[in-house]
Amino acid sequence: MATIKDVAKRAGVSNSVVSRAFNNYPDISEKTRQKIFDVAKELNYTPNIVAKNLSSKKQKTIGLIASGIFTENTKDTISFEVLKGVYTGAQEKEYELSIFLIDSLKQEQKSYTQFCRDRKIGGIILQGIRTDDRYFKELMNTDIPCVMVDVVSDIENRLIGSVTSDNYGASKKVAKHLLEHNHRKIAVVAGTRETYVNSERFKGTKKAFEEFGLELSDEDVMYGEFAEEKAYYLTKTYLEYKQPTAFICYSDLMAYGVMRAVKEKGLRIPEDVSITGFDDLLISNFTQPRLTTVRQDFFEMGKQSALLLQQMMESKEGKKLVYVENEFMERDSVRYCNEKQRKDEYSNGQTEYSNDYIT
Amino acid sequence: MATIKDVAKRAGVSNSVVSRAFNNYPDISEKTRQKIFDVAKELNYTPNIVAKNLSSKKQKTIGLIASGIFTENTKDTISFEVLKGVYTGAQEKEYELSIFLIDSLKQEQKSYTQFCRDRKIGGIILQGIRTDDRYFKELMNTDIPCVMVDVVSDIENRLIGSVTSDNYGASKKVAKHLLEHNHRKIAVVAGTRETYVNSERFKGTKKAFEEFGLELSDEDVMYGEFAEEKAYYLTKTYLEYKQPTAFICYSDLMAYGVMRAVKEKGLRIPEDVSITGFDDLLISNFTQPRLTTVRQDFFEMGKQSALLLQQMMESKEGKKLVYVENEFMERDSVRYCNEKQRKDEYSNGQTEYSNDYIT
DNA sequence: CTGTTAGCGCCTTCAA
DNA sequence: TTGAAGGCGCTAACAG
Numbered sequence: 001m002a003t004i005k006d007v008a009k010r011a012g013v014s015n016s017v018v019s020r021a022f023n024n025y026p027d028i029s030e031k032t033r034q035k036i037f038d039v040a041k042e043l044n045y046t047p048n049i050v051a052k053n054l055s056s057k058k059q060k061t062i063g064l065i066a067s068g069i070f071t072e073n074t075k076d077t078i079s080f081e082v083l084k085g086v087y088t089g090a091q092e093k094e095y096e097l098s099i100f101l102i103d104s105l106k107q108e109q110k111s112y113t114q115f116c117r118d119r120k121i122g123g124i125i126l127q128g129i130r131t132d133d134r135y136f137k138e139l140m141n142t143d144i145p146c147v148m149v150d151v152v153s154d155i156e157n158r159l160i161g162s163v164t165s166d167n168y169g170a171s172k173k174v175a176k177h178l179l180e181h182n183h184r185k186i187a188v189v190a191g192t193r194e195t196y197v198n199s200e201r202f203k204g205t206k207k208a209f210e211e212f213g214l215e216l217s218d219e220d221v222m223y224g225e226f227a228e229e230k231a232y233y234l235t236k237t238y239l240e241y242k243q244p245t246a247f248i249c250y251s252d253l254m255a256y257g258v259m260r261a262v263k264e265k266g267l268r269i270p271e272d273v274s275i276t277g278f279d280d281l282l283i284s285n286f287t288q289p290r291l292t293t294v295r296q297d298f299f300e301m302g303k304q305s306a307l308l309l310q311q312m313m314e315s316k317e318g319k320k321l322v323y324v325e326n327e328f329m330e331r332d333s334v335r336y337c338n339e340k341q342r343k344d345e346y347s348n349g350q351t352e353y354s355n356d357y358i359t
Numbered sequence: 360m361a362t363i364k365d366v367a368k369r370a371g372v373s374n375s376v377v378s379r380a381f382n383n384y385p386d387i388s389e390k391t392r393q394k395i396f397d398v399a400k401e402l403n404y405t406p407n408i409v410a411k412n413l414s415s416k417k418q419k420t421i422g423l424i425a426s427g428i429f430t431e432n433t434k435d436t437i438s439f440e441v442l443k444g445v446y447t448g449a450q451e452k453e454y455e456l457s458i459f460l461i462d463s464l465k466q467e468q469k470s471y472t473q474f475c476r477d478r479k480i481g482g483i484i485l486q487g488i489r490t491d492d493r494y495f496k497e498l499m500n501t502d503i504p505c506v507m508v509d510v511v512s513d514i515e516n517r518l519i520g521s522v523t524s525d526n527y528g529a530s531k532k533v534a535k536h537l538l539e540h541n542h543r544k545i546a547v548v549a550g551t552r553e554t555y556v557n558s559e560r561f562k563g564t565k566k567a568f569e570e571f572g573l574e575l576s577d578e579d580v581m582y583g584e585f586a587e588e589k590a591y592y593l594t595k596t597y598l599e600y601k602q603p604t605a606f607i608c609y610s611d612l613m614a615y616g617v618m619r620a621v622k623e624k625g626l627r628i629p630e631d632v633s634i635t636g637f638d639d640l641l642i643s644n645f646t647q648p649r650l651t652t653v654r655q656d657f658f659e660m661g662k663q664s665a666l667l668l669q670q671m672m673e674s675k676e677g678k679k680l681v682y683v684e685n686e687f688m689e690r691d692s693v694r695y696c697n698e699k700q701r702k703d704e705y706s707n708g709q710t711e712y713s714n715d716y717i718t
Numbered sequence: 719c720t721g722t723t724a725g726c727g728c729c730t731t732c733a734a
Numbered sequence: 735t736t737g738a739a740g741g742c743g744c745t746a747a748c749a750g
Binding site for chain 2: 742
């Protein structure tokens, strides 16, 4: 493989000139520049990225740290979409990308900071990590630029950005949709309490209730930790003493769990119970019934993260917030709530409508 | 960040001793080794991978080149599973992983070989790439060890391995399953003709027919190129002049296309037509009806690829073939073919059974 | 067992 | 506009 030396020798110049030519320095005569590129092409030379990375001051590689890829539900391919987006964004500006997938099952976690230092990573994108993680905290004490996906932090004095979507607005829309469909007995299956997206979505729900002059009761809010099984069990229990006409779920995954529990109870969706999700995973278009939810463009979020990070790395400027569009997807899991259903007291059991439809 | 020098100085030894200690060379006294590790821990030192990579003869990074991630059907998350597997396998033996995702839509392809050289990649895993690709051919003319997923090549004199599953056996099992369920009017929606897995699966199908004293007619074999839409259109056309009682599809994606075409024709699955797939994608458990198919463990295939590649890189030994288990998943898209259906001539239209069930 | 020396391939002052 | 020299952080002979 040709090295910079070979090109230099063949072009009759010194290494440094070749280096400058390849890095678009202006202080090179057009003639030699051309000569160098000609020779390079002839020798099929491209700079070695490893050596470049080692010697250069400039940071041209970014990292993606993603958690929950291994342990989580395989139905969840969000991380993959983010990864594709980040890759695309990095590619666009010719940054190298190094990925770090965290397997939360394994004990031997590694320091994010270490990960960056060891690879000369100049900036990092964080996806699905917990802000109470010790390695996250450690990272926050460094000066490595960070972009977080779906987390907006209040950390000051630090190069940190966020990419997310309008969780508040979308969530409000979902709740209003249900409210407008005459639902009043609504249960909320929220995610993880301390989480940014959860609190945004919760605000949205509450706001919608408010606008209808209603209040959301604590006992109708469950915390499913964004997990299908957890949501399933919570719903099972909930249904033993209450029967809402609708469930608002803060993730599709949880909606699947709720659907299962609801069906097992012998209730029909959406005839007896309406259900909404959030995310629009692949499967949501294939569930029975198809899930009404909020589509998030995770690919775009990944891409924007990479772009934002690169910009931060180059300009050394701080705190940016980028929003990516989301979209309310009205499908088949929500139906108008009739007066009878609406007036029925919460009961310990099934409504008369549903007895025949156990699936 | 602490460098090797800092450790050396603090431990009162030279750089090379520290280097050796960290690379587990035996020629170091237990005492100094211990001393070095102590100091390293104290200084929070870990070797810089970039520098290591540059200076070392040993190749400790592998690459994954995957195609079709961007352009293909988003229902297909196979590449992602492979990626996770490769990552896990690399991680296990402390290899670095560099990924190269090919966007076939973009014109500006890059040389695989270049990709490897530029990053000092010592071995490469290929997934979803075409063997008639010019860059693939170029790569084959180098001495870079390769492992291919789901491609078994006949290239000689070269460090090359393959990881796949028993496509022949699984495919045979599928066909026999249909045959045993009394189906005789069977159409095959094959994939891409020149492809390894396609030919293996085809052999399996033929073998099963043979064992039943039957022969597969050319006119009942379509080539859907593993694409949902292609399969959909082929099936639409096919159904205009023939009505099989079963479709064997060489991928789930194509099965979805076939299902759609079949339903649009007003035929019921599996009452009128049985359908089988191959791969067991996420959605196949949620289609209507749930798809009978062959589950492939793509994660394991990715992992085994990484392991095999590493072994090849270390031992310089050649041509290995690793099989990963697959599993026949009997679900709801296949049903026993009754005598009436079986005897019906291929007709230009629907059977009498299905007229009422247009969905 | 340990230190010395010379790179790996490139970038980056500093002088010319 | 160019060249020389030093260095990025580490490994790898080769002495000792």
